[in-house]
Structure formats: C-alpha cells, structure tokens
Amino acid sequence: MxxxxxxxxxxxxxxxxxxxxxxxxxxxxxxxxxxxxxxxxxxxxxxxxxxxxxxxxxxxxxxxxxxxHDHPPTAGSTVVTESQPGGLDAVKLAASIEFLQELFSTWRRPFVAADQAGLIAAVYDELTQTTTPNLVQLSRRVADQLDQEGPDHERQSEARRA
The missing domain is CATH 1.10.260 (434 Repressor (Amino-terminal Domain))
Structure with a gap:
C-alpha cells in the first residue's frame, strides 16, 4: 500500500x-x-x-x-500504458508540461498540450531517465525538434537561439 x-x-x-x-x-x-x-x-x-x-x-x-485516497483515472486520462507498465509519474508529467509551457512562453509561442504530445513525451522521458537533467540541452533539443516542423518555425527558432 x-x-x-x-x-x-x-x-x-x-x-x-x-x-x-x-x-x-x-x-x-x-x-x-x-x-x-x-x-x-x-x-x-x-x-x-x-x-x-x-x-x-x-x-x-x-x-x-x-x-x-487513490482515484482511478478519469475518461481520457490514461495513466498505465503498455510502454509504461508501472504507470506514469504524475509529478514528472506535470513537470514536463510546465517546463514546455514556460519554454514556449519565453519564445512567445502559444503552447497547446494536445498539439505537442511528442514534445511532452520526450521531456517526460528525459525527466524519468535522468536524475539531474540538463535543461539547457533539453531546451535546445526541443528547439531542434520544432525546427523540423517547417520553415515558419525556423524563423522562430533563430529568435529563440539569439
């Protein structure tokens, strides 16, 4: 228990x-x-x-x-997945989303969690696999991944790197 x-x-x-x-x-x-x-x-x-x-x-x-009291997940909020048999760490998931929200805010870019599931998963993986994540490197990886989305994002990433 x-x-x-x-x-x-x-x-x-x-x-x-x-x-x-x-x-x-x-x-x-x-x-x-x-x-x-x-x-x-x-x-x-x-x-x-x-x-x-x-x-x-x-x-x-x-x-x-x-x-x-423990509460079962509500509809639409899957906690246990095949890739995470022990369940998701809700604290680290919240930290992943918060990190991305603040990063996008710094870049003056809207953050919509539903549109950024891949980034949330990547940040979550980093936070669960590393005891002390390097947030600067993680920010750069997020920027690189956004650059791959297309030319509109490349202009924004140059501003992020400045």
Missing part, C-alpha cells in the same frame, strides 16, 4: 495538471507558486499535511479526505 504522502502528492499533481499552469493552480487555491512546486516534488518534495489537504479540498469543492 502506498504511503499517504505519495497518495496526496499524486492526487495533488493530477489537480495541478488539470489547470493551464502551476501558477494558475496556485492562484486558484490561494497558495504561492513556489509552495505548489515544492509539494509537486521539484525543489525538495515537501509533504502535504492533513490540514493543508483539507484546505485544498475545500477550495476545490472536493469532499473532505479526497486527497487521502
């Missing part, structure tokens, strides 16, 4: 992933973005206390105790 801390973190990551960004989620629950990041496991993985879990549940109209 999973420890309560892991269950809360996984449920928290699923709630965050349903929002456009970590910052938007932080605003929604009235918490600092850095606190949200710490609860997700980036910057030192802090546990979510029972009191905080109840506060978050109340802010999101979830029943008391919701964050303390």
């Amino acid at each position: 999973k420890p309560i801390e892991q269950i809360r973190r996984e449920n928290f990551a699923a709630l965050v992933a349903a929002e456009p960004s970590q910052a938007a989620f932080a605003r929604k629950i009235g918490k600092d973005k850095n606190q949200v990041s710490q609860w997700l496991g980036r910057a030192g993985a802090r546990n979510i206390s029972a009191e905080t879990a109840r506060e978050i549940e109340a802010m999101l109209s979830k029943p008391a105790g919701w964050m303390d």
Whole structure:
C-alpha cells in the first residue's frame, strides 16, 4: 500500500495538471507558486499535511479526505500504458508540461498540450531517465525538434537561439 504522502502528492499533481499552469493552480487555491512546486516534488518534495489537504479540498469543492485516497483515472486520462507498465509519474508529467509551457512562453509561442504530445513525451522521458537533467540541452533539443516542423518555425527558432 502506498504511503499517504505519495497518495496526496499524486492526487495533488493530477489537480495541478488539470489547470493551464502551476501558477494558475496556485492562484486558484490561494497558495504561492513556489509552495505548489515544492509539494509537486521539484525543489525538495515537501509533504502535504492533513490540514493543508483539507484546505485544498475545500477550495476545490472536493469532499473532505479526497486527497487521502487513490482515484482511478478519469475518461481520457490514461495513466498505465503498455510502454509504461508501472504507470506514469504524475509529478514528472506535470513537470514536463510546465517546463514546455514556460519554454514556449519565453519564445512567445502559444503552447497547446494536445498539439505537442511528442514534445511532452520526450521531456517526460528525459525527466524519468535522468536524475539531474540538463535543461539547457533539453531546451535546445526541443528547439531542434520544432525546427523540423517547417520553415515558419525556423524563423522562430533563430529568435529563440539569439
């Protein structure tokens, strides 16, 4: 059986992933973005206390105790796949999406997750296979992959590299 801390973190990551960004989620629950990041496991993985879990549940109209129980995936959100038999790491998946959102924002390019599934998968693979990913190299690989999409993107990538 999973420890309560892991269950809360996984449920928290699923709630965050349903929002456009970590910052938007932080605003929604009235918490600092850095606190949200710490609860997700980036910057030192802090546990979510029972009191905080109840506060978050109340802010999101979830029943008391919701964050303390495993929840099956909802329709359209497959967690276990043949290529990932142990299931996806929700925290690293959320981190992958957040990384790409911030990268695209820096490049002043719209980020639509549904259109960037390949990039999300590539970043996710990097985060799950490497203990300390090189984000600069990862950013360059993302830019290179976007360059392969066509000439319109090449002009944008030159601006990204400048």
